[in-house]
Amino acid sequence: MANKNILLIEPGYKNKYPPLGLMKLAQYHGAHGKRDKVKFIKGEDASVLGTAWDRIYITTLFSFEFARIAQSIDFALKVANGHADKIFVGGIAASLMPEKFATRASWQGIRFIQGLLTGSPSRALKLDEYSEELYSDDHDGPAIEDLIPDYGILDQIEYKYPVRDAYFAYASRGCIRKCTFCGVPKLEGNQRDAESITSVVRNIEALYGPKKDLMLMDNNVVASPRFREIIAEIRDLGFTPDAKLSVGRVPVQRRVDFNQGVDARILCKDPIYLRELSSICLKPLRIAFDHLGVKGPYEKAVRYAHQFGLLSMSNYMLYNFHDTPADLFERMRLNVTLNEELGLRIWSFPMRYQPTWLPDRSHIGEKWTRYQLRSMQLILQATHGVVSGDPTFFRRAFGDTVEQFEDLLIRPHHFIFNRDWYDFLGGKEQLAEYKKEFKRLSGSERTELLGLIASVDPSELRGQVGLATTGRVRSIMKHYLPLTKDEEAEIWARQKAMKKQDDPTIIVPDDERVEDAGLSCEETPVSSSSKIARKKKAMAVA
Amino acid sequence: MSTNIVAITLGEAPWQNLADDIVIGKDILELLSSSMYVDPMTIYREYVQNSADSIDEARAEGMLAAHEPGRVSIAIDLDARNVRITDNGTGIPHAEFGKRLTAFGASKKRGRRTRGFRGVGRLAGIGYCQELIFRSRVSGETRVSEMRWDCRKLKNILRSSEEHHELREAVAQVVELRRIPPVNAPERFFEVEMRGIIRHRNDQLLSTSAVSNYLSQVAPVPFGKEFPFKDKILKHLGSHVRMGDLEIVIGDDSTPLYRPHGASLEIGVGVFDRFSDIELVNIDGIDGETACLGWILHHGYTGALPSACNVRGLRVRCGNIQVGDDRMFEELFPETRFNAWSVGELHVIDPRIIPNGRRDHFEQSVHFHNLLTHLSPIA
Numbered sequence: 001m002a003n004k005n006i007l008l009i010e011p012g013y014k015n016k017y018p019p020l021g022l023m024k025l026a027q028y029h030g031a032h033g034k035r036d037k038v039k040f041i042k043g044e045d046a047s048v049l050g051t052a053w054d055r056i057y058i059t060t061l062f063s064f065e066f067a068r069i070a071q072s073i074d075f076a077l078k079v080a081n082g083h084a085d086k087i088f089v090g091g092i093a094a095s096l097m098p099e100k101f102a103t104r105a106s107w108q109g110i111r112f113i114q115g116l117l118t119g120s121p122s123r124a125l126k127l128d129e130y131s132e133e134l135y136s137d138d139h140d141g142p143a144i145e146d147l148i149p150d151y152g153i154l155d156q157i158e159y160k161y162p163v164r165d166a167y168f169a170y171a172s173r174g175c176i177r178k179c180t181f182c183g184v185p186k187l188e189g190n191q192r193d194a195e196s197i198t199s200v201v202r203n204i205e206a207l208y209g210p211k212k213d214l215m216l217m218d219n220n221v222v223a224s225p226r227f228r229e230i231i232a233e234i235r236d237l238g239f240t241p242d243a244k245l246s247v248g249r250v251p252v253q254r255r256v257d258f259n260q261g262v263d264a265r266i267l268c269k270d271p272i273y274l275r276e277l278s279s280i281c282l283k284p285l286r287i288a289f290d291h292l293g294v295k296g297p298y299e300k301a302v303r304y305a306h307q308f309g310l311l312s313m314s315n316y317m318l319y320n321f322h323d324t325p326a327d328l329f330e331r332m333r334l335n336v337t338l339n340e341e342l343g344l345r346i347w348s349f350p351m352r353y354q355p356t357w358l359p360d361r362s363h364i365g366e367k368w369t370r371y372q373l374r375s376m377q378l379i380l381q382a383t384h385g386v387v388s389g390d391p392t393f394f395r396r397a398f399g400d401t402v403e404q405f406e407d408l409l410i411r412p413h414h415f416i417f418n419r420d421w422y423d424f425l426g427g428k429e430q431l432a433e434y435k436k437e438f439k440r441l442s443g444s445e446r447t448e449l450l451g452l453i454a455s456v457d458p459s460e461l462r463g464q465v466g467l468a469t470t471g472r473v474r475s476i477m478k479h480y481l482p483l484t485k486d487e488e489a490e491i492w493a494r495q496k497a498m499k500k501q502d503d504p505t506i507i508v509p510d511d512e513r514v515e516d517a518g519l520s521c522e523e524t525p526v527s528s529s530s531k532i533a534r535k536k537k538a539m540a541v542a
Numbered sequence: 543m544s545t546n547i548v549a550i551t552l553g554e555a556p557w558q559n560l561a562d563d564i565v566i567g568k569d570i571l572e573l574l575s576s577s578m579y580v581d582p583m584t585i586y587r588e589y590v591q592n593s594a595d596s597i598d599e600a601r602a603e604g605m606l607a608a609h610e611p612g613r614v615s616i617a618i619d620l621d622a623r624n625v626r627i628t629d630n631g632t633g634i635p636h637a638e639f640g641k642r643l644t645a646f647g648a649s650k651k652r653g654r655r656t657r658g659f660r661g662v663g664r665l666a667g668i669g670y671c672q673e674l675i676f677r678s679r680v681s682g683e684t685r686v687s688e689m690r691w692d693c694r695k696l697k698n699i700l701r702s703s704e705e706h707h708e709l710r711e712a713v714a715q716v717v718e719l720r721r722i723p724p725v726n727a728p729e730r731f732f733e734v735e736m737r738g739i740i741r742h743r744n745d746q747l748l749s750t751s752a753v754s755n756y757l758s759q760v761a762p763v764p765f766g767k768e769f770p771f772k773d774k775i776l777k778h779l780g781s782h783v784r785m786g787d788l789e790i791v792i793g794d795d796s797t798p799l800y801r802p803h804g805a806s807l808e809i810g811v812g813v814f815d816r817f818s819d820i821e822l823v824n825i826d827g828i829d830g831e832t833a834c835l836g837w838i839l840h841h842g843y844t845g846a847l848p849s850a851c852n853v854r855g856l857r858v859r860c861g862n863i864q865v866g867d868d869r870m871f872e873e874l875f876p877e878t879r880f881n882a883w884s885v886g887e888l889h890v891i892d893p894r895i896i897p898n899g900r901r902d903h904f905e906q907s908v909h910f911h912n913l914l915t916h917l918s919p920i921a
Contacts (some may be wrong), residue, residue, distance in 0.1 A: 084744035102620075108752065109745030130672050130694055131740040 002035035004054040011072040012043025018161045019059045023149030030150055044075040060093035062205045066359030084109030096356045097182050117144035121218035151208040164509035166213035167201045170194040171230040175219040180323050183356040184219045191223050212245050214256045221258050222273050230277040243281050252279055261286040261316050267301035278308035285310045290318040292327045306342045313346045320352040320365040329405040330386050339389030348387035371411040371454035378416040386508050410450055412480045421491045437476045445473050458482045544766035560662040568712035572700050574662045576669025578900055582747050583756045588663035589627045590761045591735050594786045595656040596631025620748050628733040633680040639687040640719050643676050657861035668693050672738030681730050692716045732737055750793050759800045759852050762786025762862035766800035771820045775837050778822045783889045786862045802852035815842040825916040829890045836888035845883035855881050858888045865897045874921040
């Protein structure tokens with residue numbers, strides 16, 4: 001029953017990795033499978049409207065992109081001319097908050113698939129043989145999850161995934177831990193071994209040619225009882241230090257990336273883990289540093305890494321969970337200290353926690369305020385999401401002490417957004433005046449100030465001034481009133497003339513960045529009652 | 543070249559009855575099930591109609607007290623893709639259970655002013671599920687009677703070109719019967735369960751909101767308290783119409799369904815109009831007796847009403863169950879689109895005006911045509 005029209009849709013959000021689930025579905029339907037005609041689009045591409053699609057698959061990624069996902073599902077319904085039974089939605093967000101999808105009346109009849117496409121295709125896709133649905137009799141075919149991703153479909157779209165020249169594979173699935181901030185326990189369950197990565201790599205190579213990198217999406221590879229065998233397998237595949245791939249004239253350095261990070265609590269137990277990891281071309285080493293409670297294991301792991309010559313690290317730092325701003329600062333500061341002491345290159349990538357079950361980014365941790373989160377976002381925008389290990393640049397961006405960092409987080413946002421103007425140019429006097437007034441505030445006045453600025457949108461700050469209970473708070477509130485458009489324009493013009501003070505040691509390739517640090521997202525209005533959504537460890541799998 | 547037409551000339555002979563048995567082929571089943579109910583939602587109407595008749599009968603025979611509501615519970619299991627429709631009507635005693643539920647077009651209801659009378663409505667689910675199950679129990683029975691129609695098997699039989707040409711054989715192949723001890727079953731009930739509902743476009747059969755919307759328009763449920771013209775309408779219809787007034791509940795929602803008419807109607811997103819007046823309608827039949835009673839609600843007439851307001855159009859009901867859809871009479875309007883501006887309902891009283899088998903229109907007759915004639919000036 002070949003030649004059916006199959007449409008694959010990835011919503012139009014920005015993401016780092018290609019949609020593996022859709023690529024596997026493309027393999028299932030494509031030239032090596034059912035020999036259907038497979039079309040892949042990203043976002044709403046009106047050119048597909050004129051075709052009668054026999055089936056439409058939509059993948060989903062971050063929960064907080066629900067609005068964008070909804071747009072794609074509505075579009076698919078239009079494309080399918082209302083035939084919801086032709087539409088299948090899977091992936092991470094659909095698995096993490098299925099009720100959000102299933103309860104929308106206009107989506108009735110769409111099949112929302114939770115988890116991986118394991119088992120027979122007919123079963124995994126909930127196909128109804130009685131209704132004689134397309135391929136509903138495929139009870140014996142291999143699981144779609146186990147198919148080789150079809151890299152060919154990536155050429156059908158203009159969007160370029162930051163990571164694409166790579167073998168995507170798993171050496172293990174699931175995780176031994178049950179961290180409440182993480183979607184993995186719900187998505188993948190307990191830790192277990194996956195199929196041999198060698199066969200995956202060899203099969204991808206046979207069909208789509210050699211790939212430069214090896215992207216392993218294990219959630220906790222060091223917890224695998226087969227850890228040493230996995231590393232040996234990676235070595236045998238040729239991913240040893242200094243391995244190069246020669247496709248064109250210039251051989252390029254290959255790299256292995258366990259892109260979800262490795263577990264400091266295991267790494268610290270025995271140097272063997274980092275010794276093993278140093279025997280492959282791992283770049284960067286990513287160690288999760290989720291809260292200050294794991295400081296000991298984390299520091300020990302970093303020292304082991306140093307001992308075995310693993311000097312480049314990009315470490316995730318969860319914040320806005322149960323941590324305080326001080327906790328985050330201490331963690332960032334520790335990296336600066338270790339950088340200095342050991343001569344490493346540790347970049348910290350703070351990742352703002354969003355619960356996995358909420359459809360937007362509005363979550364505020366119990367020890368953070370909305371105002372502080374926005375401040376943090378503004379600081380990270382200036383540093384492109386990366387925390388430098390260089391003390392000078394770190395100090396300028398985040399302050400030298402916890403107190404300075406906390407003060408920075410309450411500073412008027414236009415002071416943070418236009419740091420150069422207020423630090424070095426025409427805003428110097430105002431900043432000095434603000435600092436003087438701030439210094440005079442008592443502890444309770446600072447708390448009051450934070451309460452006043454954190455509870456409203458910027459446009460409503462003027463109304464807050466009158467609510468201040470002391471003259472000092474009322475006075476300092478004037479600094480928080482947003483700039484006029486003219487003032488902003490002038491500041492931006494003057495700042496532009498000044499050379500940007502980026503840390504020259506930081507040139508982060510896109511493929512090493514955090515997949516979505518939320519740096520460019522709009523602020524959620526205070527009036528929104530909804531909260532968050534975020535999967536810490538995200539890869540596009542169906 | 544020319545063709546000569548030769549006239550056939552025949553002699554005379556007396557008529558005789560057929561000597562052979564009459565063949566009733568299996569294909570009849572298809573005609574009576576999937577072919578009859580093209581719109582899947584109509585299967586809810588058919589089963590609710592049966593419930594309404596059974597509840598009326600239970601009331602007439604004193605099984606249901608005057609204060610006790612005639613209840614229809616609809617349970618939709620989206621994951622299992624099952625639907626159960628249960629009523630507290632008369633139920634069917636085991637002695638009649640098998641025979642009545644496998645009879646074709648031999649309803650004992652014809653001529654008894656019931657809503658259904660052709661004896662085929664119970665087959666409505668066959669085309670839309672993989673297994674159709676009927677259960678019932680009447681007071682005094684210690685066990686529940688259960689009948690299963692294996693629609694998968696039936697589908698194969700209907701497709702096969704060789705076996706089971708006879709309707710009787712085909713039914714015998716797919717229907718099974720048993721009696722089971724009740725674990726938690728009412729003393730008196732009738733239940734239809736459709737298992738493995740097939741996927742149909744946007745799966746409306748399993749959508750609680752779609753089923754609620756549909757039944758609130760079509761089924762014999764009462765007007766809501768907030769509808770200001772409720773009492774006037776009930777007074778006008780008087781004893782001529784068996785209102786049914788079923789208490790239909792869907793799923794866990796304890797609020798029963800009401801007709802969709804309220805004090806106002808939403809004519810656009812967030813834009814409301816209100817009903818200003820009511821016009822009562824009375825149409826006589828050809829012998830001068832009342833053929834039809836009805837009412838028209840007046841409002842601001844700012845344009846065509848949206849379908850989502852659920853009250854659009856001049857509609858018609860028989861036994862307080864809607865016949866056809868909201869466009870039944872649009873041809874009578876000076877311009878068909880004006881039907882969508884109106885809100886009104888007619889109740890057919892004359893038993894000679896008969897809904898067709900699909901209940902999407904009426905049988906063509908002088909009585910129905912008389913109704914149309916008198917309706918034209920109103921439209």
